[in-house]
Amino acid sequence: MKKFFRLTAMAFAGALLIASGAASAEKLKVGFIYIGPPGDFGWTYAHDQGRMQIEKELGDHVETTFVENVPEGPDAERAIAKLAETGHELIFTTSFGYMEPTLKAAKRFPNVKFEHATGYKQADNVATYNAKFYEGRYVQGIIAGKMSKTNTVGYIASFPIPEVIMGINAFLLGAHSVNPDIKLKIVWAYTWFDPPKEADAAKVLMDQGADIITQHTDSTAALQAAAERGVLAFGQASDMIQFAPDTQLTSIIDEWGPYYVERTQAVLDGTWTSGDTWHGMSDGLVVMAPYTNMPDDVATLAAETAESIRTGAFHPFTGPIYNQAGELVVSDGEVADDGMLAGMMFYVKGIDDEVPN
Amino acid sequence: MPLEMPLLTLEARATPSASAAWLSPLLALTLTAITGAAIFLVMGKSPGIALYIYFIEPLTSWSGLSEVLVKAGPLILIGVGLSIGFRAGIWNIGAEGQFIAGALLGSAPAIFFYESANPLILPLMMLLGILGGMGWAAIPAVLKTRFNANEILVSLMLVYVAELLLIHLVQGPWRNPQGWGFPGTRMFPDAALLPVLFSGYRIHLGTIIAIVLPLLVWFALAKTQFGFQIKVFGSAPLAARHAGIGEKRMIWVTLMIGGGLAGLAGVIEASSTIGQLVPKISPGYGFTAIIVAFLGRLHPVGALLAGIAIAVTYIGGEGAQISAGLPKAVTGLFQGIILFYLLAFDLLTRYRLTRITISKSAT
Amino acid sequence: MTELIIASIMTIMTAATPLIFAATGELICEKSGVLNLGVEGMMLIGAVFGFAAVTVTGAPVLGVFAGALAGIFASLIFGFLTLSLLSNQVATGLALTIFGTGLSALFGLEYVGKTIEQIEPIHIPLLTDLPIVGRILFGHDPLIYLAIAILGLTAWFLRRTRAGMVLRAVGDSDYSAHAIGYPVIAIRYAAVAFGGAMAGLGGAYLSLAYTPLWAENMSAGRGWIALALVVFASWRPSRVLLGAMLFGGITILQLNAQAAGFGIPASYMSMLPYIATIVVLVLISRDSTRIRLNAPACLGRAFRAER
DSSP, rough: OOHOOOOHHHHHHHHHHHHHHHHOOOOOEEEEOSSOOOOGGSSHHHHHHHHHHHHHHHHEEEEEEOOOSSSSSSHHHHHHHHHHHHHHEEEEEGGGHHHHHHHHHHHHHHHHHEEEETOOOOOOEEEEEEEHHHHHHHHHHHHHHHHHHSSSEEEOOOOOOOHHHHHHHHHHHHHHOOTTTTTEEEEEOSSSOOOHHHHHHHHHHHTTSSSEEEEESSSHHHHHHHHTOOOEEEESSSOOGGGGGTEEEEEEEEEEHHHHHHHHHHHHHHHHOOEEEEEEEEGGGGEEEESSSSHHHHHHHHHHHHHHHHTTTOOOOOOEETTTTEEEEEEOOOOOOOHHHTOOOBBBBOSSOOOOO | OOOEEEEEEEEESSSHHHHHHHHHHHHHHHOOOOOOOHHHHHSSHHHHHHHHHIIIIGGSHHHHHHHHHHHHOOOOOHHHHHHHHTTTTTOOHHHHHHHHHHHHHHHHHHHHHOOOOOOOOOHHHHHHHHHHHHHHHHHHHHHHHHHHHHHHHHHHHHHHHHHHHHHHHTTTTTOOOTTTTOOOOOOOOOGSOOOOOOTTTTOBBHHHHHHHHHHHHHHHHEEEEEHHHHHHHHHOHHHHHTTOOOOHHHHHHHHHHHHHHHHOOOOOOOOIIIISSSSOSSSSSHHHHHHHHHTTTOOOOEEEEEHHHHEEEHHHHHHHHHHHHTTTTHHHHHHHHHHHHHHHHHHHHHHHEEEEEEEEEOO | OOHHHHHHHHHHHHHHHHHHHHHHHHHHHHHHHHTTHHHHHHHHHHHHHHHHHHHHHHOHHHHHHHHHHHEEEEEHHHIIIIISSSOOHHHHHHHHHHEEEEEEEEGGGGGTTOOOOOOOOOOOOOTTTTTTHHHHHHHHHHHHHHHHHHHHHHHHHHHHHHHHHHHHHHHHHHHHHHHHOOOOOHHHHHHHHHHHHHHHHHHHHHIISSSOOOOTTTTTTTTHHHHHHHHHHTTTTHHHHOOOOOOOHHHHHHHHHHTTTTTHHHHHHHHHHHHHHHHHHHHHHHHHHHHHHOOOOOOOOOOOOOO
């Protein structure tokens, strides 16, 4: 019974503590909604690294909160709104499926600023942002083209959305620029994060003769499945080298930190405005992990390509580019514009498959 | 040497104890809170604060209350339907599938007439939702009555079929043509959305339906012959047969009620909080509602209260993530523990603990 | 082509193994008359504790044991509630799954993003190098052989041993078994614990051999598939192996079809095992004599010896 009283007293004290905490907080509160766990070493991990960079650089003026494993469904809007309600003035929602929930929550909290990753709908208080991952995929394609002995490369895709399709296309264009015989085998996992399924997909691709595996899903499982069979592979979203030291060729690292710091600073300064940001290598958002498990000449070629993309000297989608029907979609010497890429729902010539519908 | 051993033993009660029926959910909740406090201590969090955030805070603000009721809505609707079936001893555990089927059929008008402003579209959707859930539940009903196939397993298998059907539709034929290839249908037109009650809060007409319906069902069960039949059928099937209560009819009726309510919950969810169909429209409502049915002691009003109680743990769990940095997993653990305690105490309603002394000869 | 077929068989075997473990355990449990719907929860608990044990000790064998022990622990909660406190088996099993999902996620928090040495396939010189059959017979990881061995022993136990006969008697007619003097509750406890151990092993297989990492909810419905598999196999161990290859194989085949460029809708193929299970259930249930041969008559019913 005594214990019960103590518990009640503590609960009461807790209530007071929370109330007073909210009143005395002067720091800007920044919230994050995650689709997975921060420990996935993939997509969510990369966003969480960005969140920590805010804490590191602006920690005196800012405190951050995250809600993990928020499903893209009826619960998303509530989690977002809950952050808004608890005094968070800037909220990053980090998955495509949060688009409608973010817009709905934004309507209810017009004074809160929202940033939605990978979406295409903005509002006065909802900005969107994304990264030009295709730049990194092109570099990966070059490496795969040079390194594959069977000329068969396995690609684990998540959902048939432009983001993923432009990655597949960039990869193939890169591979064909050095080796026109490369064949791409594509498997749709219809998930962002499901380690056993991702491993299954990798195994199946290897069964079909792929000797390089690349993935657009988030866990380390595919890389590890490749490692088990001594097949080379690419990491995803973060440097996954410690999971497969003898397997990872490189990895596209998502450096969200600078963008997050910039946007948080803008809120602090009162200069935040909505918009659509699409950053790539030139902005330091897309970074390649060290080139490992490949000969020096391949590493040099990869590094040079990445550098010329970074400086703007080269664009992965430089014409002539044909679609599968053989029609010229980007003419010789021209560069595909962002609008075309953002809506890319077709494969380029050279992919022996169809976009699923 | 004979050994005298005092022992507690169980003695069946002639009729279930009414006081135990009320006490056991309360005891279960209390013990869960105490166990929770222990878990928080182990995790290095202040148990008082954590318990407050989990169980009390969601009820201390209008927005919290609104969210609790919104979350409780589908749990209550499904839970009430399942209670009736469980009372009769019909184990429909596939409400999750019936929920999805209801959402699918019920959403069809909103997807095909995506520019409609006809006010009749909403009632039509609700009706189709009920029919969708009933149709999905009719499969185990047919297979049980015609082929004697176990309804637990059939209804469970159909959950997965429904989930895959939903995924197929939103990725393929029903995919939003303007959605850049991402799985998901068009957003429903305004006419196909359930009205929100207070601007700024998510509580909607469907929530009210979920709160009123258990009261109606309670009344119907208490006042009608059918309510009595269910009771008899569940506790004494043989006697029921003698009294002329047909087994097949009972299977059909309970599965239709359970399926229909789950389907209604599905279409309500689609046309309120989501506003479209996406690959995952239920975070396991159909399964959680089984807990709700039991926590509510298979009584409609019990399901209402239990649905709210479980919803509080969901909302509290989210609050705990935000304000105390507690992982989401704790919520699932709590729900499992509540049910464990509840099932353990369930015994007390059916049996009486008595102290007896048996003599045992020691060797 | 031969290489592709061999490789696919190997991959399908790894996909089937967690199902074989979990379904074998559930089969014994159900044969004793107890329906435990908590397989998914027990698998997750086995997966996380197995992974944790290897992370701490570095010994895969200990991981396998830890997985099995954790599964037993979880199943005994279920056993205590259903067998000693006579709670409803369906509800208690579901509670176990919810509990297991939460517990494993919570306990596993500090293991997310870690990795371990994967349990490697065996390699016996000469034998494994034989053409075609070499790898199919002698090239799997040790746990696959363990799964098949346990399955074989289970078949032998149920059919040929006296203890197996007693187990079946308890599941078919608990009150008569009790009248003859068999300890119904004790036998059911043992069957439930065996089911827990096997589900735990199935989970540990996922986190130790399938993908050497722990992720929340990583069993992704395999526990439910194992339940379907027991019905599909109509409670006969000999059919569990075939069923597991079929259930595990469908995912692999569907991914193979995609990689080869055939556009079969993935969702339809994934539905097949569940629909097949319903069909089998209908076929074996339709005939009341045949259902009696296979399905345990007391499945899901509480038993209490009246004094």
